[in-house]
Amino acid sequence: MLVIHKYGGTSMGSIERIKSVAKRVAKWHAAGHKVIVVPSAMSGETNRLLGLAKEISADADPRELDQIASTGEQVSVGLLAIALQSLGVKSKSYTGWQTGIKTNNAFTKARIESIDGDKLLADVNNGIVPIVTGFQGVDSEGNITTLGRGGSDTQAVAVAAAVKADECLIYTDVDAIYTTDPRVEPDARPLKVISFEEMFELASLGSKVLQIRSVEFAGKYKVPVRVLSSFTEPDIAIAVEAKSGTLITFEEDEQMEQAVVSGIAFNRDEAKVTLRGVPDSPGIAYKIVEPIAAANVDIDMIVQNVGEKGTTDFSFTVHRNEFKKAMEVLEKQVKPALGAKEVVGDDKVCKVSIVGIGMRSHVGIAAKMFKALADENINIQMITTSEIKTSVLVDDKYMELAVRALHRAFELDKVGA
Amino acid sequence: MLVIHKYGGTSMGSIERIKSVAKRVAKWHAAGHKVIVVPSAMSGETNRLLGLAKEISADADPRELDQIASTGEQVSVGLLAIALQSLGVKSKSYTGWQTGIKTNNAFTKARIESIDGDKLLADVNNGIVPIVTGFQGVDSEGNITTLGRGGSDTQAVAVAAAVKADECLIYTDVDAIYTTDPRVEPDARPLKVISFEEMFELASLGSKVLQIRSVEFAGKYKVPVRVLSSFTEPDIAIAVEAKSGTLITFEEDEQMEQAVVSGIAFNRDEAKVTLRGVPDSPGIAYKIVEPIAAANVDIDMIVQNVGEKGTTDFSFTVHRNEFKKAMEVLEKQVKPALGAKEVVGDDKVCKVSIVGIGMRSHVGIAAKMFKALADENINIQMITTSEIKTSVLVDDKYMELAVRALHRAFELDKVGA
Numbered sequence: 001m002l003v004i005h006k007y008g009g010t011s012m013g014s015i016e017r018i019k020s021v022a023k024r025v026a027k028w029h030a031a032g033h034k035v036i037v038v039p040s041a042m043s044g045e046t047n048r049l050l051g052l053a054k055e056i057s058a059d060a061d062p063r064e065l066d067q068i069a070s071t072g073e074q075v076s077v078g079l080l081a082i083a084l085q086s087l088g089v090k091s092k093s094y095t096g097w098q099t100g101i102k103t104n105n106a107f108t109k110a111r112i113e114s115i116d117g118d119k120l121l122a123d124v125n126n127g128i129v130p131i132v133t134g135f136q137g138v139d140s141e142g143n144i145t146t147l148g149r150g151g152s153d154t155q156a157v158a159v160a161a162a163v164k165a166d167e168c169l170i171y172t173d174v175d176a177i178y179t180t181d182p183r184v185e186p187d188a189r190p191l192k193v194i195s196f197e198e199m200f201e202l203a204s205l206g207s208k209v210l211q212i213r214s215v216e217f218a219g220k221y222k223v224p225v226r227v228l229s230s231f232t233e234p235d236i237a238i239a240v241e242a243k244s245g246t247l248i249t250f251e252e253d254e255q256m257e258q259a260v261v262s263g264i265a266f267n268r269d270e271a272k273v274t275l276r277g278v279p280d281s282p283g284i285a286y287k288i289v290e291p292i293a294a295a296n297v298d299i300d301m302i303v304q305n306v307g308e309k310g311t312t313d314f315s316f317t318v319h320r321n322e323f324k325k326a327m328e329v330l331e332k333q334v335k336p337a338l339g340a341k342e343v344v345g346d347d348k349v350c351k352v353s354i355v356g357i358g359m360r361s362h363v364g365i366a367a368k369m370f371k372a373l374a375d376e377n378i379n380i381q382m383i384t385t386s387e388i389k390t391s392v393l394v395d396d397k398y399m400e401l402a403v404r405a406l407h408r409a410f411e412l413d414k415v416g417a
Numbered sequence: 418m419l420v421i422h423k424y425g426g427t428s429m430g431s432i433e434r435i436k437s438v439a440k441r442v443a444k445w446h447a448a449g450h451k452v453i454v455v456p457s458a459m460s461g462e463t464n465r466l467l468g469l470a471k472e473i474s475a476d477a478d479p480r481e482l483d484q485i486a487s488t489g490e491q492v493s494v495g496l497l498a499i500a501l502q503s504l505g506v507k508s509k510s511y512t513g514w515q516t517g518i519k520t521n522n523a524f525t526k527a528r529i530e531s532i533d534g535d536k537l538l539a540d541v542n543n544g545i546v547p548i549v550t551g552f553q554g555v556d557s558e559g560n561i562t563t564l565g566r567g568g569s570d571t572q573a574v575a576v577a578a579a580v581k582a583d584e585c586l587i588y589t590d591v592d593a594i595y596t597t598d599p600r601v602e603p604d605a606r607p608l609k610v611i612s613f614e615e616m617f618e619l620a621s622l623g624s625k626v627l628q629i630r631s632v633e634f635a636g637k638y639k640v641p642v643r644v645l646s647s648f649t650e651p652d653i654a655i656a657v658e659a660k661s662g663t664l665i666t667f668e669e670d671e672q673m674e675q676a677v678v679s680g681i682a683f684n685r686d687e688a689k690v691t692l693r694g695v696p697d698s699p700g701i702a703y704k705i706v707e708p709i710a711a712a713n714v715d716i717d718m719i720v721q722n723v724g725e726k727g728t729t730d731f732s733f734t735v736h737r738n739e740f741k742k743a744m745e746v747l748e749k750q751v752k753p754a755l756g757a758k759e760v761v762g763d764d765k766v767c768k769v770s771i772v773g774i775g776m777r778s779h780v781g782i783a784a785k786m787f788k789a790l791a792d793e794n795i796n797i798q799m800i801t802t803s804e805i806k807t808s809v810l811v812d813d814k815y816m817e818l819a820v821r822a823l824h825r826a827f828e829l830d831k832v833g834a
Contacts, residue, residue: 068495071488
């Protein structure tokens with residue numbers, strides 16, 4: 001099997017942990033598998049590096065931040081290669097630019113445009129284990145770019161796609177994808193299998209296990225991804241390890257648990273902004289959203305309500321870190337341009353979602369969700385729906401309560417519910 | 418003026434120090450000079466990084482060590498660019514590979530083969546201050562290489578040569594080149610000007626101020642180099658700063674101090690190895706030296722003596738860190754191959770040298786040196802001479818005594834001596 005091993009910062013958190021990762025990789029290599037490893041920076045390192053930059057300037061040039069932050073992973077690939085070599089495994093480390101990972105030039109949040117898998121394939125075919133930095137690449141002008149926090153998941157999946165790997169194993173500090181976060185709902189249950197679509201919704205809705213773009217990539221290139229623990233003993237039998245964790249699949253076969261709702265996602269990083277009293281004319285949504293996008297702010301939920309007398313109220317949510325920026329763009333650019341009445345915002349909100357492929361063929365799921373929340377006196381501020389999920393925006397303080405109420409209402413603690 | 422500013426690790430040792438460097442560079446920029454900066458890694462950082470690698474393996478792959486060690490400077494160029502930008506100066510950081518610094522593939526001690534100055538010149542002509550990593554480049558296969566400790570001096574001079582800079586300013590923690598190390602001889606005196614040849618001998622003989630290869634480069638490409646202090650206030654008047662320190666020149670003009678001996682150098686990193694009882698036949702020196710060079714060990718002094726009955730004794734010195742390796746190569750390869758009698762070694766030796774262009778036209782200088790040492794009862798183990806220097810190898814414990822005796826004998830404490 002040709003597999004990608006991806007290890008997060010905690011798994012690479014110390015020299016001891018790096019040796020343990022090397023031991024695990026060596027085991028797969030010894031069993032005849034071809035392995036490409038994508039490790040993160042040692043935990044805390046990226047923060048330390050960006051902290052140095054912040055000490056100099058709170059508003060540093062993103063190009064320079066990438067120049068600096070990318071070094072954390074360059075160090076960890078080198079260390080892991082040395083650790084593998086000291087176990088007698090041939091290994092070579094690569095930075096993003098060294099292995100042809102081309103991105104656009106959106107510094108600190110670049111997107112992968114192409115990966116040249118040939119060098120990596122040549123290595124694995126020569127018995128070498130290549131170690132590739134996660135989370136970084138190079139733009140067309142030779143500037144180093146980073147994919148943004150959590151980008152190493154994406155890089156791992158992108159590498160898997162480029163070399164047509166059989167499976168991309170994401171080793172992390174949780175042992176599986178759960179029906180919801182066990183820290184919020186102790187009865188949360190690990191899933192053996194989950195569909196790509198559900199995982200996509202869970203990731204995008206704030207389940208911290210996998211970064212959304214990695215799931216997007218996995219879906220686009222049909223890369224089977226397995227989330228599993230890097231905290232099991234590295235010498236656990238491969239047969240056991242290879243079946244552990246949660247597999248994200250593309251086929252709904254009989255193995256799949258046919259639950260109506262597979263999981264509850266939540267996201268506390270939300271902030272809501274509203275533009276009140278906008279003239280209700282065609283193209284208005286574009287005129288509001290475009291300047292926000294131009295300021296590089298990602299928009300999540302969007303709701304447009306009918307307002308008073310030929311006007312409309314337009315609300316959307318953004319990442320809480322970009323709340324100030326979004327408010328400023330609305331206040332200074334959009335409001336005067338459109339003659340809107342006022343801009344209001346709230347960064348004490350959160351989003352809670354139910355996700356499940358079974359929702360396609362079942363009616364009344366949303367109603368059941370709203371009732372469960374109403375029973376707890378939780379007021380719903382915004383609602384968005386898709387084929388396999390329903391999300392609500394509620395006051396921050398109700399988050400845990402809402403998650404637990406929904407987990408119970410959809411009986412997610414019971415296998416096969 | 419187009420100038421290169423090179424700052425060592427101590428000058429870049431903290432965020433405060435980096436801000437101070439930025440202030441100094443900004444001052445030169447504001448005065449209309451075109452400046453390219455080559456900073457080292459923050460002091461201690463390269464040791465920290467290599468320490469991590471050593472924790473995993475004492476005998477780590479040099480390619481991976483370079484992958485790891487090169488990040489220290491990548492961080493410092495990014496930080497300095499941010500610091501300059503926050504002072505309103507346009508600035509961009511570059512790694513070695515980003516600015517076309519090509520080297521051979523001798524990892525951890527690579528040699529620069531070419532530098533593409535066009536990108537840097539384009540920047541300075543657009544009012545941008547480029548910041549280039551010292552001490553690293555890229556080989557023909559795209560592997561990151563480092564030039565070895567102190568390589569950033571070399572890189573700075575090489576960059577100066579590539580862009581035909583008017584002067585390369587090496588900011589360091591000493592304020593000038595001295596007649597000898599003031600920590601050993603308190604009467605040591607700063608030199609305003611020194612010839613390239615003398616500086617080359619002083620650097621190669623262990624004066625720690627400038628790395629030898631940087632002087633070699635400076636000589637080859639006729640780059641005027643000035644050594645000056647980075648610990649003066651950054652807002653000192655440029656007119657004063659630009660004339661401070663020691664200028665290394667290529668012409669012996671009237672400004673030059675016509676001393677017979679300009680300085681005393683010493684080097685404690687020496688170790689002596691001797692192969693006794695080698696058959697005295699043509700080509701023998703090559704057969705001894707070749708395997709040592711193949712093991713990547715640099716040889717310094719070489720002396721061949723006549724031994725007993727058709728045999729010869731062959732001695733040379735190496736860096737103390739490579740003493741074991743050299744002994745092993747001699748014992749395991751050279752001795753059996755040549756049928757030599759025995760291999761002996763001593764790593765408790767040091768080299769002391771007198772250097773001076775005036776030696777060309779003066780006789781009896783060596784004799785005066787030997788007498789000064791004899792007066793102190795210091796036994797000389799090896800002697801080598803060149804046109805402008807004479808070096809002796811003596812027991813380690815006599816080093817300070819020898820330096821002081823020679824400094825006094827040649828009256829270096831007196832200006833114009």
